[in-house]
Amino acid sequence: MYTCNGKLNHKDQLLKQHAPLVKKLAYQLKAKLPASVEVDDLIQTGMMGLLDAVNRYEDNHGAQFETYAVQRIRGAMLDELRSADWAPRSVRKNMRTVESAISQLEQQLGRPPTEAELARHMGLSITDYHAMLDDCSGHQLIYYDDFGDDGDAHFLDRHGVADDSSEISGDPLKTLMSEGFRSALVEAISELPEREKLLMALYYEQELNLKEIGAVLGVSESRVSQLHSQAVGRLRAGLREQAWTGVA
Structure with missing residues (x-):
């Protein structure tokens, strides 16, 4: 969402700035998984994890946002893999x-x-x-x-x-x-x-x-x-x- 000055608000800035991080983590995880797992599915799930991180993050947590986001993104991807039982x-x-x-x-x-x-x-x-x-x-x-x-x-x-x-x-x-x-x-x-x-x-x-x-x-x-x-x-x-x- 944009502010009245035509600028992205803080949360949208975080999403845009860290979207490449989701892709990076997805490809790192994909390298250790069977070919049946689609990297696009990991990215989509990871973006949901990033959105969750943006909504939950507070500056007073004492942790850098990227550190916090990595945990939420990876957690979302792993939860999805568990629920999908990707290994036949x-x-x-x-x-x-x-x-x-x-x-x-x-x-x-x-x-x-x-x-x-x-x-x-x-x-x-x-x-x-x-x-x-x-x-x-x-x-x-x-x-x-x-x-x-x-x-x-x-x-x-x-x-x-x-x-x-x-x-x-x-x-x-x-x-x-x-x-x-x-x-x-x-x-x-x-x-x-x-x-x-x-x-x-x-x-x-x-x-x-x-x-x-x-x-x-x-x-x-x-x-x-x-x-x-x-x-x-x-x-x-x-x-x-x-x-x-x-x-x-």
Whole structure:
């Protein structure tokens, strides 16, 4: 809305000024999600989050508006993804199959299995195995569903209990922040094959995109995506195994 002087009011100025921020955050999030998620949907949801931030923000909050807006925008996008359940059941089923194969072969071999060994174990050609990894692109290390209780304590809940804190058990955020879970994750990462370990460091620590990582590793962007899916499968299998054996 314009004032009587023909100028945008303060709220509209904030919306116009920070609209590019919504697009930036949407593309950052899209890079970690399957192709089925449309970036335009993320942007639309993010704009609603920005509008909410503009309406709720007060200068006396003590925080810069952009810092506050980022939280509201990301929160809106994540809420939309949760409600839409963007990961099809087939994707999660495929990833569980990969996780199970990794866990079984690691127990048999005493080391991380190769792609060829995993494909053979699942009765797939290496091409079909790579296609399965492509389908799992964007699969997350942790899902909110991982904290559910279906009659048997989930491996993440087990890590929370391992800290002997009744306040941690059942609280997803506290579980993820717990020393037991972080130690388990560090150990699982240390067990990754060297190339996958480097990939995860470049992606999550250096924040390189898949194309940039491909240039470092000397492989295609699609190959990086496959290796990332496989690394996530190894980490989830490792975390599950530690929980099952009571190791924190």
